[in-house]
Amino acid sequence: QKKPLSAVIKEVCDGWTLANHESFALQHADSSNFYITEKVWLWSGGGAVLGWAGNGAQNAQQLHERIQSSSMDAKLEALKDLASYSRDITFAQEFINLDGISLLTQMVESGTERYQKLQKIMKPCFGDMLSFTLTAFVELMDHGIVSWDTFSVAFIKKIASFVNKSAIDISILQRSLAILESMVLNSHDLYQKVAQEITIGQLIPHLQGTDQEIQTYTIAVINALFLKAPDEKRQEMANILAQKQLRSIILMHVIRAQRAINNEMAHQLYVLQVLTFNLLEDRMMTKMDPQDQVRGWSARDGNHVNPAMDFTQTPPGMLALDNMLYFAKHHQDAYIRIVLENSCREDKHECPFGRSSIELTKMLCEILKVGELPSETCNDFHPMFFTHDRSFEEFFCICIQLLNKTWKEMRATSEDFNKVMQVVKEQIMRALTTKPSSLDQFKSKLQNLSYTEILKIRQSERMNQEDFQSRPILELKEKIQPEILELIKQQRLNRLVEGTCFRKLNSRRRQDKFWYCRLSPNHKVLHYGDLEESPQGEVPHDSLQDKLPVADIKAVVTGKDCPHMKEKGALKQNKEVLELAFSILYDSNCQLNFIAPDKHEYCIWTDGLNALLGKDMLSDLTRNDLDTLLSMEIKLRLLDLENIQIPDAPPPIPKEPSNYDFVYDCN
16 A cells, blocks of 8 residues: 555556556445545555456446447346446546436436337336436436536426326335435526426325335425425415325324334424424514504503514514414413413512513524524424424413413512523423423423422432532542543543444435544544445444544634535534534645534544544533533542531641651561
8 A cells, every 4th residue: 555556556457467557446345346546545444355347437438338238138237337336436427527417317308208118018127227227317416526407307307207106116216206305405496397397295195105215205305395495485385285284194104103213204304393483483573563553461461561562572573472362262261261360469470471472482482493494413303293283383372371380380470580481491391302292292291390390300400410619629629630531531532433423414415325434443543434324333444445644633623614614505504513513624635524413422523533632622521521520529539428517628737746656667
């Protein structure tokens, strides 16, 4: 590996008396068949088995000719090879240079007519050919070399026709859905054309099957259409989804199906949940006209003499009034009970219904992040929101009753309003973390989280986080802290040695693209490389194609400072993605970009990389671990001092003894 790759290839050719060494290349001998480039050759770790092959240009030329063969068997075999080779960027670039994408689209457009007669006698063969063609197309496009804006209406119609057919091969359907999603997400013009070809009614049957991958891709297409729809059409689309009973179909065939929901499906359900709640943004940001009248409203209910002024604050704007009207209309008994209860209380103990509704609506919008774009990495959907067509309003109705109950339990006055809201938020958040499967289950979780119970939980947490402040304890902490930090550092480095699977995120496709990164056991090299699927357990060093010496790392940057977060339109640049982004800068202008799977992994990696560079570990996780471990160590060391009062000042040093006869010389 000390020699250039080209010199090694020439040496092998000379040894075997092969002419034209430029025509040959090395490949990984595993199923990936990825080409070894000069960069990979320079940095790759030892132990990988390599194969001898024609170079990318030669291979691309041969396959370009083979897929146009008049023999069906030869054509099928060539397309199968193309689907496999297209995952490699070196091959993809060469094939695309031969105008290979255009050739594939022509084959798809004309394929059905050309082989119409053959379908009857060779249907399996035709299905496989089309499946391999679409797979190769998806893989080639996924490299981001060709713009999505270049495709014809005929090609879009053909892909849409595969989705609209009731009986179609599963692999063809899956690839077609993936292509449509990418078209919609990457081109405004294509969005409009796809929206004309595909209706929600045609997508719904794919959700009623049992194949979770097809269901996932179907919801992904619906989400893409929803996300790219102009503002004025989004509500119209939501109405169509309601008419087609999308929510209840997803609830029955996906959420309550007798199988586990995988991460990709959880992500698509989360995106749909966010996009649905974002329809409330318009009302949330709409102010009430101060000239409008609000009947049945007293000045005690809000903050102003003119009730309309209470709804000029945005958020929550008119959404708060919508919620109040929904509660009064659809939960009349509960509404009347709250009004009567408050009318019987003293003025100072009355819970202001209007002000409570406004602040609660604002709080619920913050909890559900109404108005924010969905994160590319989040899987946090709540099943209960798929159990009702008006789930946000029902959510409000449960929470406003909780607020009134908590107000009563706290014997609150108007001065305690903010304290009550803090307790209510804690009750809601704790109940949501249990992921209740229905609104009724959510309600029963809240019943068990009374104000008394919250106080008990807080007291318990305070005791667990008890922080002794006397000087001797602080001195002991100071003495212990370096060894605790060293323990945390070793844990972080051990986790880097185990490695992490990162998802490749891009604006084209989210599915099935992974890469793995891990630190060598001697902490001197980072090994990384692409994976075909999410691994089960650790990935061996020798199966990772690339490596980066730790000594070459110049800096670690996070968030907005990352190169991949500065790119135009990078990952929608929402807050959650920015919080998970970090990059390793090395050499003069090179970087390795990461999006952590979650906040915990982000902290592990940024801490570990900073530790490798001799810098402080500054993450929230380190602070929490340090507090926890210090507290545990202090308590362990003070076990013998239980019930003994620790003085603030150290005891006086006694006088020297008159002699030292009691000293025992161990030597």
